[in-house]
Amino acid sequence: MNKTSIICGVSILSTALVSCNDTHKSSKQPNIVFILADDIGYGDLSCYGATKVQTPNVDRIAASGVRFLNAHCAASTSTPSRYTLLTGQYAFRRTDTGVAAGNAPSIIKSDQKTIQAMLQDAGYTTAVVGKWHLGLGVDTNQNWNDYIAPGPKELGFDYSYIFVATGDRVPCVYIENQRIVNLNPSDPVEVSYTTPFPNEPLGIDHPELLTKLHHSAGHNMAIVNGIGRIGYMRGGKQALWIDEYIADSITAKAVAFIERSKDKPFFLYFGTNDIHVPRWPHPQFVGKTGMGPRGDAILSFDWTVGQVLEALERNGLTNNTIVIITSDNGPVLDDGYKDMAVELLGNHQPWGPLRGGKNSIFEAGTRVPFIVSWPKGGVAKGKDSHALVSHFDMFATMAALSGQTLSDDAAPDSFDQLRAWLGKDTKGREYVMEYSSTVSVIEDDWKYIEPTKQPNPKLIAAGNEAGLSNQPQLFNLKDDIGERNNIATEHPDKV
Ligand SMILES: [Ca+2]
Numbered sequence: 001m002n003k004t005s006i007i008c009g010v011s012i013l014s015t016a017l018v019s020c021n022d023t024h025k026s027s028k029q030p031n032i033v034f035i036l037a038d039d040i041g042y043g044d045l046s047c048y049g050a051t052k053v054q055t056p057n058v059d060r061i062a063a064s065g066v067r068f069l070n071a072h073c074a075a076s077t078s079t080p081s082r083y084t085l086l087t088g089q090y091a092f093r094r095t096d097t098g099v100a101a102g103n104a105p106s107i108i109k110s111d112q113k114t115i116q117a118m119l120q121d122a123g124y125t126t127a128v129v130g131k132w133h134l135g136l137g138v139d140t141n142q143n144w145n146d147y148i149a150p151g152p153k154e155l156g157f158d159y160s161y162i163f164v165a166t167g168d169r170v171p172c173v174y175i176e177n178q179r180i181v182n183l184n185p186s187d188p189v190e191v192s193y194t195t196p197f198p199n200e201p202l203g204i205d206h207p208e209l210l211t212k213l214h215h216s217a218g219h220n221m222a223i224v225n226g227i228g229r230i231g232y233m234r235g236g237k238q239a240l241w242i243d244e245y246i247a248d249s250i251t252a253k254a255v256a257f258i259e260r261s262k263d264k265p266f267f268l269y270f271g272t273n274d275i276h277v278p279r280w281p282h283p284q285f286v287g288k289t290g291m292g293p294r295g296d297a298i299l300s301f302d303w304t305v306g307q308v309l310e311a312l313e314r315n316g317l318t319n320n321t322i323v324i325i326t327s328d329n330g331p332v333l334d335d336g337y338k339d340m341a342v343e344l345l346g347n348h349q350p351w352g353p354l355r356g357g358k359n360s361i362f363e364a365g366t367r368v369p370f371i372v373s374w375p376k377g378g379v380a381k382g383k384d385s386h387a388l389v390s391h392f393d394m395f396a397t398m399a400a401l402s403g404q405t406l407s408d409d410a411a412p413d414s415f416d417q418l419r420a421w422l423g424k425d426t427k428g429r430e431y432v433m434e435y436s437s438t439v440s441v442i443e444d445d446w447k448y449i450e451p452t453k454q455p456n457p458k459l460i461a462a463g464n465e466a467g468l469s470n471q472p473q474l475f476n477l478k479d480d481i482g483e484r485n486n487i488a489t490e491h492p493d494k495v
Helices: 003-013 022-028 056-063 078-087 115-121 243-261 292-314 391-402
Strands: 031-037 066-068 125-131 159-163 190-192 232-234 266-271 321-327 370-373 383-385 431-435 439-443 446-449 473-476
Touching (some): 115 266, 125 243, 243 292
Parallel strands (some): 031 321, 066 383
Antiparallel strands (some): 190 232, 446 473
16 A cells, blocks of 8 residues: 555545645644553553542543553563564564663664654654653663763654653653753763662661652662662762652653644654652642552543643644553552552552453553544544554554555564554454563453463562463453463363
């Protein structure tokens, strides 16, 4: 299919009368806002059944679009999930796509195709704001006090305002267009993941300095803002973030990008810090859910979504912006800090009816909230879809949306699922693969989990069942969405 016919195809899907003349393309292409929550589970949002926490802004988008009930991220942890999203390649094709340290080099190679570079070719202005977690630079000895490359710019983002890894990993600074924000040259940033810096107090030795959160596991190295972290860091005192204002800071940058990009199509890839640990949300949310910081951080996430929606509305962009809200992996309660996530959970079910969670090959690890809204694109309002959809398809689907033809070497594992994503095809993919120490395959109602070779398979990771076994596992998700009855021996043909 050539580019013109793809554009025509998109216009048929759309209720708008879109010209198939390329000269009008830029004025007709929808803006793309992709909001990627961190560790929000299938049952954490009120539009997915939560009752102890209300997420009216996310619910508003669900009411204006399609809520997917069988949507999947690529992996049950951050880095491989995000790598697959942006490259359209299974992370397990490579061995170096596991959860990245704060000083990891760029995991996406400069010669790899990325969704953002593809959208640049389609005429989009592109930005990444918030969580990156895909490495920066050529090796682990980055000079943090200079321009750090390769990074988002070299990989197709015109603008970036990121934190490099996770809230619980050093360096705890914002990096705008690959330079640390508010860096005082006389107080350079140094980072190590192997060796403490002399005279820098550590959480393990100085619990009296942990004025905000104490660790329950790990997170006992550098102390920033009264919270222990993973990794060692020195310097950059003026540049350090304050956890309770991270949502404010990154949301302001996302909104500013929307404001200044409104006159031509843009792609905003917005990775929130919420609700990853350390959960230390803005005071306006503290105590509001009764579930402690984890529940309150969900409110912070919803507030962020609301700010983005207001910015779109204020600039007249709501009608022709496709908004996608999803999560990078499933939920976790105690993820290394004593934040009472377990004790205050009550009857809230972050995983919904699913088994497992973050770090798990069971469904709660990788079946995630997924909401698509695009008023001008004719997306049904308030519709539920059971179509099998996956983050893998973001690349090819956005290529179709923007009228691009993929080159043969781009996004090998990504397929155009635009009709499913717009709620017009009720089947979606033939199958999905997921990854968490092993692979699983879902096809029709069946889910198969590949056995692992370890003699004593790991059962628990970060409080969640890993779901590994040295025997094949087969579940019928239609009858057994909680993956309780392994029926592999009864169905050797399916295995
Ligand atoms: Ca995550």
